Amino acid sequence: MSALPAKAAILGAGVIGSGWLARLIDNGVECAVFDPDPGAGSTIAPVLENAERAAAELIDVPRPRKGAWSLTGSVADAVAGADLIVEAVPERLDVKRAVYREIESANADGIIASSTSGFRPSVLQEGMSHPERLIVAHPFNPVYLLPLVEVVGGKATDPAAIERAMALYTALGMKPLHLKVEIDAFVADRLMEALWREALWLVNDGVATTEEIDDAIRYGCGLRWAQMGTFQTFQIAGGERGMRHFMEQFGPALAWPWTKLTDVPDLTPDLIDRIAEQSDAQADGRTPRDLERIRDANLVAILKALRATGWGAGETLAGYEARLRETTIGD
Amino acid sequence: MSALPAKAAILGAGVIGSGWLARLIDNGVECAVFDPDPGAGSTIAPVLENAERAAAELIDVPRPRKGAWSLTGSVADAVAGADLIVEAVPERLDVKRAVYREIESANADGIIASSTSGFRPSVLQEGMSHPERLIVAHPFNPVYLLPLVEVVGGKATDPAAIERAMALYTALGMKPLHLKVEIDAFVADRLMEALWREALWLVNDGVATTEEIDDAIRYGCGLRWAQMGTFQTFQIAGGERGMRHFMEQFGPALAWPWTKLTDVPDLTPDLIDRIAEQSDAQADGRTPRDLERIRDANLVAILKALRATGWGAGETLAGYEARLRETTIGD
Numbered sequence: 001m002s003a004l005p006a007k008a009a010i011l012g013a014g015v016i017g018s019g020w021l022a023r024l025i026d027n028g029v030e031c032a033v034f035d036p037d038p039g040a041g042s043t044i045a046p047v048l049e050n051a052e053r054a055a056a057e058l059i060d061v062p063r064p065r066k067g068a069w070s071l072t073g074s075v076a077d078a079v080a081g082a083d084l085i086v087e088a089v090p091e092r093l094d095v096k097r098a099v100y101r102e103i104e105s106a107n108a109d110g111i112i113a114s115s116t117s118g119f120r121p122s123v124l125q126e127g128m129s130h131p132e133r134l135i136v137a138h139p140f141n142p143v144y145l146l147p148l149v150e151v152v153g154g155k156a157t158d159p160a161a162i163e164r165a166m167a168l169y170t171a172l173g174m175k176p177l178h179l180k181v182e183i184d185a186f187v188a189d190r191l192m193e194a195l196w197r198e199a200l201w202l203v204n205d206g207v208a209t210t211e212e213i214d215d216a217i218r219y220g221c222g223l224r225w226a227q228m229g230t231f232q233t234f235q236i237a238g239g240e241r242g243m244r245h246f247m248e249q250f251g252p253a254l255a256w257p258w259t260k261l262t263d264v265p266d267l268t269p270d271l272i273d274r275i276a277e278q279s280d281a282q283a284d285g286r287t288p289r290d291l292e293r294i295r296d297a298n299l300v301a302i303l304k305a306l307r308a309t310g311w312g313a314g315e316t317l318a319g320y321e322a323r324l325r326e327t328t329i330g331d
Numbered sequence: 332m333s334a335l336p337a338k339a340a341i342l343g344a345g346v347i348g349s350g351w352l353a354r355l356i357d358n359g360v361e362c363a364v365f366d367p368d369p370g371a372g373s374t375i376a377p378v379l380e381n382a383e384r385a386a387a388e389l390i391d392v393p394r395p396r397k398g399a400w401s402l403t404g405s406v407a408d409a410v411a412g413a414d415l416i417v418e419a420v421p422e423r424l425d426v427k428r429a430v431y432r433e434i435e436s437a438n439a440d441g442i443i444a445s446s447t448s449g450f451r452p453s454v455l456q457e458g459m460s461h462p463e464r465l466i467v468a469h470p471f472n473p474v475y476l477l478p479l480v481e482v483v484g485g486k487a488t489d490p491a492a493i494e495r496a497m498a499l500y501t502a503l504g505m506k507p508l509h510l511k512v513e514i515d516a517f518v519a520d521r522l523m524e525a526l527w528r529e530a531l532w533l534v535n536d537g538v539a540t541t542e543e544i545d546d547a548i549r550y551g552c553g554l555r556w557a558q559m560g561t562f563q564t565f566q567i568a569g570g571e572r573g574m575r576h577f578m579e580q581f582g583p584a585l586a587w588p589w590t591k592l593t594d595v596p597d598l599t600p601d602l603i604d605r606i607a608e609q610s611d612a613q614a615d616g617r618t619p620r621d622l623e624r625i626r627d628a629n630l631v632a633i634l635k636a637l638r639a640t641g642w643g644a645g646e647t648l649a650g651y652e653a654r655l656r657e658t659t660i661g662d
Contacts, residue, residue, distance in 0.1 A: 015568065046620065050627055058631045061652045140551040141568055142623075145630045147647045148551030173651035175550040175644070181538045188547040190533065191526050192561070197595050198525035199561050203606055204596040207512045210606060211613040214560025216519040219506040220471040220479030222556030226633055227643050229545025229553070230523070230530050237346065237472060264528050265535040275534055278541040289377065292473075294642060296381055299476045300389045301636035302557055309628050312558050313506070316478045320504035321392045 003167035004029055005083035009110070011075060011099055013040035015047065016115050017088035019143025021069060022051030024086075026144065027172050028064035033071050034078035041071065051144035058145075075099060076106035084168065086137075088115040097127060104129050111161055111168075113137035117189050120182040121154030131156035135165055137176075138186055147175040150186045218312045227298035228291075235279045236291050243279040247272045334498035335360055336414035340441070342406060342430055344371035346378065347446050348419035350474025352400060353382030355417075357475070358503050359395035364402050365409035372402065382475035389476075406430060407437035415499065417468075419446040428458060435460050442492055442499075444468035448520050451513040452485030462487035466496050468507075469517055478506040481517045549643045558629035559622075566610045567622050574610040578603050 008024050010017050013035035021044065024031050033044070055063065072078040079085050085103055089095050096114065103112060112134045114124055125131035135157055138150040149169050153162045162178060169176035179186055185193065202208045208216070224233050231243070238246030247267060265271060283291060306314025339355050341348050344366035352375065355362050364375070386394065403409040410416050416434055420426050427445065434443060443465045445455055456462035466488055469481040480500050484493045493509060500507035510517055516524065533539045539547070555564050562574070569577030578598060596602060614622060637645025 015570070046623075050623055053624075054627045054631050057628075058634060058648070059652065059655075061656045064655065064658070140555075142627060142630070145627060145634070146551050146554060147644050148547065150547070171654070173648065175546065175647045177543060177546050177550070179539060179543070181536075183536075183538055187533060187539050187544060188551050190529055191544070191548065192552050194525040194529035195522050196561055196565075198521055200596050200602075200606075202518060202521065203609070204602055205512075205514075207514055208510060208518050209613075210560075210562035210609040212508060212510070213518060213522070214562050214613065215506065215508050216479065216481070216522065217556050217560040218558055219508070220477055220519050221523050222553065222558070222560070223477060224471075225548050225553030226557035227549055227553070227637060229541075229548035230527055231541035231545050234527075239346070265531050267531075271531075271535055275531075275541060278534070282540075282542040282545065292377075292381055293384075294640075296385045296473060296476060297388075297640050298637060298642050299473070300385050301640050302633050303389060303476070305632035305636035306558060306629060309625075309632050311625060311629050313478050316506045317389070317504065321390065323502070324390075324394065325392045327395070 003164075003171040005110075005168065006030065007032070007082050008084040008086060009034070009078040009082035009107075010086045010088065011035075011078060011103075012088035012090070012115075013037075013044050013071075014088060015043060015141055016139065016143060017086065018044045018047035019051070019139065019141060020086045020088060020115070022048050022144040023172055023174075024084075025067035025069050026051065026055055026063065027067070029067040029084075031067055031069040032078040032080075032082065033069060034073075034075050035071075047142075047144075050142065054142075054145055075102040079103050079107040079110065082107060082110045085110045085112045086115065087112060091116060091118060093119065093123070096124060100124070100128055100134070109133065111135065111165060113165065115139060118185045120184060121152050121157060122182055123154075125154045125156045128156075132158040133161050135161055136186070137165060137169065138188070139174075140188070147173065148188065149174045149176050150179055150188060151176045152179045152182055152186060154182065219316065223299055223302055223313060224295070226302055228295060231275070231279050232282060232291065233295075235283065236288055236295060238288070240288055242276065242283075242288060244272060244276040247275060334495075334502040336441075336499065337361065338363070338413050339415040339417060340365070340409040340413035340438075341417045341419065342366075342409060342434075343419035343421070343446075344368075344375050344402075345419060346374060346472055347470065347474060348417065349375045349378035350382070350470065350472060351417045351419060351446070353379050353475040354503055354505075355415075356398035356400050357382065357386055357394065358398070360398040360415075362398055362400040363409040363411075363413065364400060365404070365406050366402075378473075378475075381473070385473075385476055406433040410434050410438040410441065413438060413441045416441045416443045417446065418443060422447060422449060424450065424454070427455060431455070431459055431465070440464065442466065442496060444496065446470060449516045451515060452483050452488060453513055454485075456485045456487045459487075463489040464492050466492055467517070468496060468500065469519070470505075471519065478504065479519065480505045480507050481510055481519060482507045483510045483513055483517060485513065550647065554630055554633055554644060555626070557633055559626060562606070562610050563613060563622065564626075566614065567619055567626060569619070571619055573607065573614075573619060575603060575607040578606060 007030045010033045121136045136152040140146040166176045235243045338361045341364045452467045467483040471477040497507045566574045
């Protein structure tokens with residue numbers, strides 16, 4: 001049996017719901033979409049168009065025949081017979097709970113996957129008759145291109161539903177990240193929100209403009225973050241002695257008022273041990289020198305990719321090469 | 332006259348100093364390096380090797396003849412006759428100030444560019460005889476690949492030194508970002524530090540491992556940040572009505588305890604106006620639809636680049652395609 005659902009329902013046809021639709025039909029899954037807004041089609045069409053352009057350029061193997069899809073007149077019509085029910089309605093608990101009631105009266109066994117970026121699944125499950133099939137599957141815009149989906153179960157979630165979801169998102173070409181601990185906003189949005197709040201302070205205090213802040217990201221740390229996260233990047237910075245050395249060297253800076261986020265964890269020996277051990281496990285036998293070479297090969301590939309699109313760091317590279325070429329000709 | 336220095340001195344041969352050395356000699360600049368540690372050469376050699384491998388793969392045009400370089404026995408020997416003096420010694424004010432005294436007694440007119448990631452230039456300038464030629468030029472590891480360098484002047488800095496530095500770093504193939512307001516840790520490290528502090532909390536609280544946190548970055552927001560920053564990404568999310576709409580929609584989340592960074596700026600009408608206006612200026616006439624297509628083209632190019640290196644999001648893509656290929660063959 002394929003990990004893909006035979007039929008999916010999508011409730012809410014905003015940017016996120018439309019992105020899920022694109023990914024699902026591109027994998028041959030039949031979809032039914034419901035949105036109470038009669039103008040919902042106006043969001044869907046351009047998202048499907050963007051997704052098709054992207055997939056045609058990206059995917060090097062024969063793609064599945066596109067799944068059929070249709071707009072339906074009600075939640076009940078959309079979810080009838082669906083193995084996967086994507087909830088992508090506005091971030092209001094009352095709205096989501098009303099939708100779950102409608103789902104439960106019309107569908108008995110599909111996985112209900114909320115796209116919420118903030119509510120814990122256990123909170124969403126309150127008041128449901130069959131909460132065991134509800135999970136959070138939090139994607140990132142554009143859903144048809146970014147692989148990450150955070151999969152989170154609530155107190156009442158059946159572990160089998162998580163297992164099925166992990167296989168399903170993998171089959172859709174995604175990278176499902178199963179978070180074992182429920183917190184508001186999960187992991188990725190916590191990180192993005194911390195950076196965002198600091199960025200708002202920088203604009204608020206007149207230190208930098210939005211463009212300067214964006215440039216500080218996309219010409220620097222953003223290029224690293226496209227391929228290694230913050231821990232692995234810093235592990236490399238620690239050199240032969242790795243993360244433990246980095247933490248010892250830069251730990252003191254945590255006490256300095258860099259960022260407005262001054263409430264920081266104590267770097268106890270226990271926490272340093274935990275981070276060093278997890279970072280070593282993550283390196284999976286690769287030496288710092290190995291990781292440097294992997295990082296550099298990735299950065300070179302990304303810079304070349306952006307040179308081809310003519311954007312950001314790739315535009316800088318192209319300008320540099322143009323000047324080198326002139327200099328050589330002028331010699 | 333070329334914007335490049337005829338001769339540069341590099342004080343401190345750690346990972347950052349060695350990275351500067353690689354970038355400078357690769358642009359034909361003659362360099363003299365001083366590090367009090369007699370084992371300094373052991374850091375330089377592998378950095379130069381990595382840099383050469385990266386540049387050979389990255390640069391598509393004839394490269395300049397490599398600049399000669401040598402290790403010297405003193406600061407005075409290194410800085411003699413240098414137009415650019417790169418200070419990359421440890422992050423201790425007393426150490427840096429002692430080095431500046433040595434520079435001032437041996438070199439009268441080279442630009443002194445500190446690689447500090449934290450100290451404001453005005454603080455570094457205290458006690459100097461000729462502070463007008465000191466700037467901060469804060470790079471990012473690996474210096475030979477990442478284009479960003481934050482250029483910051485202090486109270487005593489001559490505007491001509493900033494102007495010369497901006498031309499110099501551009502000539503080195505970098506993206507110099509001139510920050511007009513001095514704050515500790517400048518802009519990029521503020522953002523990185525906010526994300527890092529939040530990440531430490533997530534490990535500290537047992538919510539996620541270092542690998543899970545890194546995956547949440549490199550399969551999601553990190554791919555976006557390699558080509559657009561946080562403001563432009565969110566501007567697209569705001570759709571036709573742009574940043575103003577986004578701020579109205581997601582502004583309330585600032586009051587929620589997502590992240591430990593709960594001290595957030597008030598989203599006054601004035602701040603919303605400022606952000607919306609700056610974001611519009613940054614878009615430079617591009618519609619949200621234009622920006623979506625640029626974003627998607629960049630993401631497709633980055634995903635293909637990572638597919639070629641077999642890493643992160645590219646590994647996910649390759650696995651997906653392998654399964655699609657099997658399915659087609661199995662049909």
